Amino acid sequence: MSLYWSEVAKSLTPYVPGEQPKLANLVKLNTNENPYGPSPKALAAIRRASDDDLRLYPDPDGSTLKAAIAAGFGDIEPTQIFVGNGSDEVLAHVFLALLKHERPILFPDITYSFYPVYCGLYGIDYQTVPLTGSFEIRPDDYLRANGGIIFPNPNAPTGRALPLAGIQRIVAGNPDSVVVIDEAYVDFGAESAISLVNSHPNLLVVHTLSKSRSLAGLRVGYAVGDATLIEALTRVKDSFNSYPLDRLALAGACAAIEDHEWFERNRQAVIRTRARLSGDLASIGFEVLPSAANFVFVRHPRCAAADVSRELRERSIIVRHFRLPRIEQFLRITIGTDEQCDLLLAALREILPE
Amino acid sequence: MSLYWSEVAKSLTPYVPGEQPKLANLVKLNTNENPYGPSPKALAAIRRASDDDLRLYPDPDGSTLKAAIAAGFGDIEPTQIFVGNGSDEVLAHVFLALLKHERPILFPDITYSFYPVYCGLYGIDYQTVPLTGSFEIRPDDYLRANGGIIFPNPNAPTGRALPLAGIQRIVAGNPDSVVVIDEAYVDFGAESAISLVNSHPNLLVVHTLSKSRSLAGLRVGYAVGDATLIEALTRVKDSFNSYPLDRLALAGACAAIEDHEWFERNRQAVIRTRARLSGDLASIGFEVLPSAANFVFVRHPRCAAADVSRELRERSIIVRHFRLPRIEQFLRITIGTDEQCDLLLAALREILPE
Numbered sequence: 124m125s126l127y128w129s130e131v132a133k134s135l136t137p138y139v140p141g142e143q144p145k146l147a148n149l150v151k152l153n154t155n156e157n158p159y160g161p162s163p164k165a166l167a168a169i170r171r172a173s174d175d176d177l178r179l180y181p182d183p184d185g186s187t188l189k190a191a192i193a194a195g196f197g198d199i200e201p202t203q204i205f206v207g208n209g210s211d212e213v214l215a216h217v218f219l220a221l222l223k224h225e226r227p228i229l230f231p232d233i234t235y236s237f238y239p240v241y242c243g244l245y246g247i248d249y250q251t252v253p254l255t256g257s258f259e260i261r262p263d264d265y266l267r268a269n270g271g272i273i274f275p276n277p278n279a280p281t282g283r284a285l286p287l288a289g290i291q292r293i294v295a296g297n298p299d300s301v302v303v304i305d306e307a308y309v310d311f312g313a314e315s316a317i318s319l320v321n322s323h324p325n326l327l328v329v330h331t332l333s334k335s336r337s338l339a340g341l342r343v344g345y346a347v348g349d350a351t352l353i354e355a356l357t358r359v360k361d362s363f364n365s366y367p368l369d370r371l372a373l374a375g376a377c378a379a380i381e382d383h384e385w386f387e388r389n390r391q392a393v394i395r396t397r398a399r400l401s402g403d404l405a406s407i408g409f410e411v412l413p414s415a416a417n418f419v420f421v422r423h424p425r426c427a428a429a430d431v432s433r434e435l436r437e438r439s440i441i442v443r444h445f446r447l448p449r450i451e452q453f454l455r456i457t458i459g460t461d462e463q464c465d466l467l468l469a470a471l472r473e474i475l476p477e
Numbered sequence: 478m479s480l481y482w483s484e485v486a487k488s489l490t491p492y493v494p495g496e497q498p499k500l501a502n503l504v505k506l507n508t509n510e511n512p513y514g515p516s517p518k519a520l521a522a523i524r525r526a527s528d529d530d531l532r533l534y535p536d537p538d539g540s541t542l543k544a545a546i547a548a549g550f551g552d553i554e555p556t557q558i559f560v561g562n563g564s565d566e567v568l569a570h571v572f573l574a575l576l577k578h579e580r581p582i583l584f585p586d587i588t589y590s591f592y593p594v595y596c597g598l599y600g601i602d603y604q605t606v607p608l609t610g611s612f613e614i615r616p617d618d619y620l621r622a623n624g625g626i627i628f629p630n631p632n633a634p635t636g637r638a639l640p641l642a643g644i645q646r647i648v649a650g651n652p653d654s655v656v657v658i659d660e661a662y663v664d665f666g667a668e669s670a671i672s673l674v675n676s677h678p679n680l681l682v683v684h685t686l687s688k689s690r691s692l693a694g695l696r697v698g699y700a701v702g703d704a705t706l707i708e709a710l711t712r713v714k715d716s717f718n719s720y721p722l723d724r725l726a727l728a729g730a731c732a733a734i735e736d737h738e739w740f741e742r743n744r745q746a747v748i749r750t751r752a753r754l755s756g757d758l759a760s761i762g763f764e765v766l767p768s769a770a771n772f773v774f775v776r777h778p779r780c781a782a783a784d785v786s787r788e789l790r791e792r793s794i795i796v797r798h799f800r801l802p803r804i805e806q807f808l809r810i811t812i813g814t815d816e817q818c819d820l821l822l823a824a825l826r827e828i829l830p831e
Contacts, residue, residue: 125705127655127679129577137715140537157532169527169725173520177694177729178511180687183494208562212718219598223483244573244716301481325481333534340531340724351479361491362598364566370694371523371725375531 131244138240141443150440150466152457155308155418157337159389159460162382165338165375172374181370183361188368191377192345196317202350203320205357206376208367210307210331210344211237213356216363217273217327217346219245220355221301224270231260233450235279235305254278258412258420260285262292273303277313280445280455282414284313291316294323301352303327310335310390311397312415317347324349334417335390336379343368343376393417393458400456400464407471422452426475434474440467485598492594495797504794504820506811509662509772511691513743513814516736519692519729526728535724537715542722545731546699550671556704557674559711560730562721564661564685564698567710569595570717571627571681571700574709575655577601578624585614587804589633589659608632612766612774614639616646626651629659631667634799634809636768638667645670648677655706657681664689664744665751666769671701678703688771689744690733697722697730747771747812754810754818761825776806780829788828794821 141154189201207213218241222228227248230238234251242249252264258281265272272293277284294302294316304316306328317328327348333339346356360367368376379386401411401419409421422428432444432454443455456467495508543555561567572595576582581602584592596603606618612635619626626647631638648656648670658670660682670682681702687693700710714721722730733740755765755773763775776782786798786808797809810821 125709126653127575127706128709129574131577132574132709132712135712135716137712138719139715140534140719143534143536145536151533154534156534159532161531166527166531170524173523173527173725173729177515177520178513178691179505180494180497180508180510180693181696182497182499208723209718209720211720215717220483220486221481223485240716244713299480337532339534342535342720342723352481355479355482355486358486358489358491359598361493362489362594363569364563365492365494366563366565366696369562369696369723369726371527372723375527 135243136240138237142441144441148439150459150463152459152463152467153441153443155334155416155457156339157334157389157393157417158458158463159337159392161337161375162379162385164382164385165379168378169371169375172370177370181366181368181373183365185368185373188373188377191380195380196347198321199317199347200350203347203353205346205353205360206368207344207360209333209342210305210329212367213329213344213346214305215241215244216356216359217303217329218242218247220359221327221352222271222273222303223247226268226270228271228273229265229269230273231278233258233278233281233447235275236445238273254281258283260289262289265293266296269297269300271301271303272297273305275305275307276316277308277311277415279308279416280418280443280450280453281412281420282308282416282418283412284415287314287316287318291319294319294326298325301325301327303329305329307331307334308416310386311393311417320347320349324351327352332376332379336386337389338375338379341372341375343372396461396464397458399461400458403464403468407468407475418455418457420453420455422454423475428452428454431471431474435467435470438470440470489597490594492591496795498795502793504813504817506813506817506821507795507797509688509770509811510693511688511743511747511771512812512817513691513746515691515729516733516739518736518739519733522732523725523729526724531724535720535722535727537719539722539727542727542731545734549734550701552675553671553701554704557701557707559700559707559714560722561698561714563687563696564659564683565591566721567683567698567700568659569598570710570713571657571683572596572601573599574713575681575706576625576627576657580622580624582625582627583619583623584627585632587612587632587635587801589629590799592627608635612637614643616643619647620650623651623654625655625657627657627659629661630670631662631665631769633662633770634772634797634804634807635766635774636662636770636772637766638769641668641670641672645673648673648680652679655679655681657683659683661685661688662770664740665747665771674701674703678705681706686730686733690740691743692729692733695726695729697726750815750818751812753815754812757818757822761822761829772809772811774807774809776808777829782806782808785825785828789821789824792824794824
């Protein structure tokens, strides 16, 4: 610490992302990346964009990308889209523009651990709402005074999805608050709330290209909601960084959004592998929460999660273990290729007691 | 406005970047882009990076890029480097982490117009310090109680540089405040304050790859300072967005930093053209402020700047005109290629009265 630090800088407890080891030949199942590569059309668009005009600033509005995203949904206008440098940046602007009010905001006790960090950054009060004993969100718990509501659907790190009727109940029951549904993982099996956007001006849905579009390395996310909500985000963005998306990210993201066939094939492959892995993990004694995401959240009744994680790491397999209340005996395992899942299962059979 | 907007979102007056028209065949001299393209080695590095692993998150620390930047300076360690998504994002974090204190911060009355916007975003009080009648920064004006000091050197939009001795006087005279020197344009002819960083723990210097490295479209900036200052920036960054630089930006920026020959050739070309353009503009009656940047700031005693700007635009030549006190009769003209400057001069000869 230092006399030069602001009080905010002193008070922060920053987010710690899953590690990105610089080793080759790892079976990396710790940060929910897609095991399959991005659309070849996205890579071609990036190569074209790198051939010219990198000396020039990008479009500060990302209007071509907004149009491509809107077109993909059909009944959404570009004015209902906000784009940012990964959904983490989008979420940061959401907290400052739409979730900073007098009353505390609400989110689940077990959820994306960046939410309390944003609250710390912007001085936003919050209350956590416990998930049920089976790690589900109970909509009626969110029908009380609040300054805003945010949760992922499917939730992270549990992977459990809330059906659309539950989302609608929360959104309709909070007409004076913004309800943010963070759908980073929605394409792997949950129902998107974007279908509710045109009828609910207090609903904002956040997506990322990092998971189902296999572009974690390109940093593109977006929000969909009423144009008035988008305008607030744009005001904050234009007071922070005029050009958050570089020319390559804009070009690659557009092409990825438009390659529906590649997207569909990859997400179905992940869903198939998840079903198989879930069954195999159950067959060797793991409790597997029902997952609608590209990961599974599991615990073993007879093995400490920390020990399993460590022993997997000794075999060059990395999974995520959160040392947090209620979930310290769980491991979050990203759905890899079938081959990676076979390696994981073989290692677990070695590690687990007879 | 809306009941959903936070008080911050309601109160903002966002920054308005120079326009990025989507027309071809413009002579675009309005946003200080480099007329020459980026290093071919940077483009090759981007192509290599796009061939693999875009499905994986980038290195959240940008450690390879920090090492490349540090190596370029010789006596700077990677722990003294912070990297971000353009110098605008770096500056945003600087305001929140290092310039938000009880006392108001100081910056010139005529300067980068994003500074008061950041203050609005983060609730930072500020006072402006008038430039002299010849638009210079007078160091002694900054020797008074403050919560921090920031200015560009060369200043924008004037282009005037403060000699290193003046910077040192301000930095040494404010041992309890952070002094931020925004060196976006330094490579075109001013003295960098990075030589003072190791002897002044309160000095932070911010650079961008947008101007002298011709990579405005890639969005990379960085700060150099004492490791304790960098740590505060990292805490804020890790509470905002873990991965602000995508894999392509990291790879391209590294290669651009390392291609010293390309950098040197381009910046010398810009400096040569600036000398010629400054002389030619003076010969047709313009007052040209002495510039150490890749633009000139000029006024004509007999022509309103707004009129000249409009008439240039009718000829597909775009320059920047700020409708602000003290400088409303000035135009900021980016140094283009020699051919672009010839087109500009020919148009001005048509426009100006005999």
